[in-house]
Amino acid sequence: MKTYTLQDFIDGITQEVIKEIMSDKKKTYKEARKAFLSSKTYQLLRLHGEDYYHEDPFFFYDLWNNEQKVGEPVTSEELEFTKKGQDLLKRNLTIKTYHTAYCYSQYSISQFLFSSILKINGLSNINKLLYKNI
Numbered sequence: 764m765k766t767y768t769l770q771d772f773i774d775g776i777t778q779e780v781i782k783e784i785m786s787d788k789k790k791t792y793k794e795a796r797k798a799f800l801s802s803k804t805y806q807l808l809r810l811h812g813e814d815y816y817h818e819d820p821f822f823f824y825d826l827w828n829n830e831q832k833v834g835e836p837v838t839s840e841e842l843e844f845t846k847k848g849q850d851l852l853k854r855n856l857t858i859k860t861y862h863t864a865y866c867y868s869q870y871s872i873s874q875f876l877f878s879s880i881l882k883i884n885g886l887s888n889i890n891k892l893l894y895k896n897i
Contacts, residue, residue, distance in 0.1 A: 773812045777805070779820030780827060787828075802827055804836040 777799065784795035799805050804827040808815065815822070826836035833842070841847065 769812050769816075772816060773808055776808060776812075776818075776820050776823055780804075780824050783820065783824045784827070787824075799827060802830055802836070804830050807836055 780799050781792065781795045784790055784798060785792060788795070788798075790798065804823060807826070808823060822838070825838055829839060829842055830836040837847070842849075
């Protein structure tokens with residue numbers, strides 16, 4: 764049985780995000796790869812991947828997509844519900860605000876709602892707090 768490493772996680776997430784960029788943004792593999800690898804989102808994944816082991820590729824795609832809009836890797840929830848997100852949106856008036864809810868099969872809906880409530884209140888790195896004791 765293969766033991767997966769942090770690098771395996773990073774490589775897997777990277778490939779899936781690139782595929783999503785290609786599909787959603789109609790870019791070639793080379794363009795999508797360059798766009799993701801040169802992003803702050805990729806740097807976050809590369810440097811702090813162990814903090815995000817429970818996240819799926821769509822979480823990172825959401826960060827990347829919002830980074831393209833506001834210049835920072837933030838979730839759609841942060842954009843909509845926090846002061847920092849509202850400040851970023853005010854600086855980028857052409858951005859449409861929307862709320863994307865992620866339902867992760869490995870976590871119960873109550874944990875998801877608790878996470879959302881804490882994010883609404885502006886707490887960062889909440890996933891570390893939520894899942895550390897599970």
